[in-house]
Amino acid sequence: MVLVGRGPVVAVAEAAGWAVRYAAYDERADAGVELPPGRRVPTTVDTPFDLASLTKLFTTVAAVQQLERGTLALDRPVAAYVPEFTAAAAHGTTVRQLLTHTSGLRPELPLYDLPDAAARLRALRTEAPSGPPGTYRYSDLNLLLLQHVLQRVTRRPLDALVRDGITRPLGMTATGFGPRPGAAATEDQRRPWAKADRGMLRGEVHDENAWALGGVAGHAGIFSTARDLAVFCRALLCGGAYGSARVLGPAHVDLMLRPPGLGFNVDQEWFMGELAGRGAAGHTGFTGTSLVLDRATDTFLILLANTVHPRRRPPDNGPRARAATMLARAVR
Numbered sequence: 036m037v038l039v040g041r042g043p044v045v046a047v048a049e050a051a052g053w054a055v056r057y058a059a060y061d062e063r064a065d066a067g068v069e070l071p072p073g074r075r076v077p078t079t080v081d082t083p084f085d086l087a088s089l090t091k092l093f094t095t096v097a098a099v100q101q102l103e104r105g106t107l108a109l110d111r112p113v114a115a116y117v118p119e120f121t122a123a124a125a126h127g128t129t130v131r132q133l134l135t136h137t138s139g140l141r142p143e144l145p146l147y148d149l150p151d152a153a154a155r156l157r158a159l160r161t162e163a164p165s166g167p168p169g170t171y172r173y174s175d176l177n178l179l180l181l182q183h184v185l186q187r188v189t190r191r192p193l194d195a196l197v198r199d200g201i202t203r204p205l206g207m208t209a210t211g212f213g214p215r216p217g218a219a220a221t222e223d224q225r226r227p228w229a230k231a232d233r234g235m236l237r238g239e240v241h242d243e244n245a246w247a248l249g250g251v252a253g254h255a256g257i258f259s260t261a262r263d264l265a266v267f268c269r270a271l272l273c274g275g276a277y278g279s280a281r282v283l284g285p286a287h288v289d290l291m292l293r294p295p296g297l298g299f300n301v302d303q304e305w306f307m308g309e310l311a312g313r314g315a316a317g318h319t320g321f322t323g324t325s326l327v328l329d330r331a332t333d334t335f336l337i338l339l340a341n342t343v344h345p346r347r348r349p350p351d352n353g354p355r356a357r358a359a360t361m362l363a364r365a366v367r
Contacts, residue, residue: 036078036339038261039362041332045265050078054219057345059235067223067345076220083209083218083258084339085241087320090257091178092267095134095291095298096283097196098181103287106188109134116184122163123180130184132168133177134297139164140176147231147243155247159183175244175254178298182253194251204280205266210259212251214238218258219341221322228346241322241343255320261337268328268335292316292330299328306352308360310336315359321347325355332366 039047055076057067069075101107107116109131114124122128123138132138144162146155159179166172182193189196194212202210220237222229230243240246242255250256259267266277271292275283283291291297296316304311306319310329317327323342328335336359342348 036261038265038337040265041334048080050080052078054078054082060223060345081260083215083260085221085322086257086259086324087255087322089318089320089324089326090255091298092318093197093201093257094178094253096201097185099287099291100200101188113184116187120160122161126164133181135295136173136177137169137171138177139166139168140174141165143175147247178253201282204282205270205277207263207266210263212256213240213258215258220344221341222343222347223345261339264337271328272333306355308356309363310359327359334366336362
C-alpha cells in the first residue's frame with residue numbers, strides 16, 4: 036500500500052497484492068503454503084497493517100506532549116521519574132538520550148524468553164548501557180524505558196495516552212494497539228528464524244517483545260491504515276494541527292523533526308532516497324512499513340507492506356528508497 040500527499044491533497048493512494056496469501060511457511064521447501072484463491076484476502080486502501088517500529092513515532096509524540104506541558108524535561112535523568120530503574124539511575128541516562136537513541140543501551144533484550152511480567156520488568160530496570168552514552172545506537176529499549184517514564188508522569192497507560200492525546204483528537208479511528216483481527220497477516224512465527232513459536236499471525240502484534248509485554252509497548256504494537264497515517268503526517272507538517280484539532284504546538288513539532296530528531300530519523304539515505312539531505316524525517320518498521328515527511332516541499336510518503344509474510348527475510352530497503360526518490364523528483 037502506498038499513499039503520497041502534498042499539502043492538503045492525497046496525490047496517490049494505491050493498494051496491490053494480498054493482505055493474506057499464505058496459510059503457513061514450509062521450511063523444507065523454503066516457500067509459503069498458499070491459500071486457495073477464494074480464501075486469500077486482497078490488500079485495499081483501508082487494510083490495517085502492523086506498524087512495528089512506526090509505533091515509536093506515537094510514543095515520541097506522547098512524550099513531546101509532556102515536554103510541552105512541562106511535566107517532562109529532556110535533560111532530566113530518567114531516575115528522576117522512575118528511580119527504581121536502577122541501571123538508568125547509575126549511568127545518568129536522560130530523557131533526551133532515550134529519544135535520540137544515545138543512551139548506549141543494546142538494540143533489544145530477550146524479554147520474550149523470561150517467565151513472567153515481574154521478570155521482564157526486573158530485566159528492564161537492571162539493564163545497563165553496553166556502550167558509551169552519547170553515541171548513537173538504535174535500541175527498542177529506549178522507547179520501552181520512555182513508556183515507563185510516561186506512565187509514571189501521567190499515571191496513565193501508553194495506549195490511553197496515544198488514544199486520548201493523538202488518535203481520538205485527530206479522528207484516526209483505525210489506529211491503535213491490537214488486537215486487530217482484520218489486519219494484514221504477518222509471519223508464521225516459529226523458531227529458528229523467529230524468536231517465539233506462535234504460528235501464522237494476523238491482527239496480533241508481530242514483535243516478540245511487544246507480544247510478551249501484552250501487546251502495548253513503546254517500540255511496537257500499533258496497527259493503522261494508510262489513510263489514518265496520512266492524517267498523522269498532515270498534522271505534523273501543519274505544525275501539530277489537523278482541522279480544528281491540535282495535538283502539539285509548532286515549536287515542539289520543530290523540536291521533534293529538526294536534526295538530529297527526537298524519535299524520528301532525519302536524513303536517512305538508506306530509506307529516504309533523494310528525499311534525504313534536506314531535512315526529511317521519518318521511520319521504518321520491521322514488518323515492511325515506512326513513513327517520510329519532507330517539510331521542504333510539504334509532502335509525505337507512506338508505505339505499508341507485510342514483507343514478513345509468510346516469514347522474515349533480510350530487509351530490503353530498495354523499494355523504500357526508490358519510492359522516496361520518485362517523490363523527490365516529482366516535487367523538485
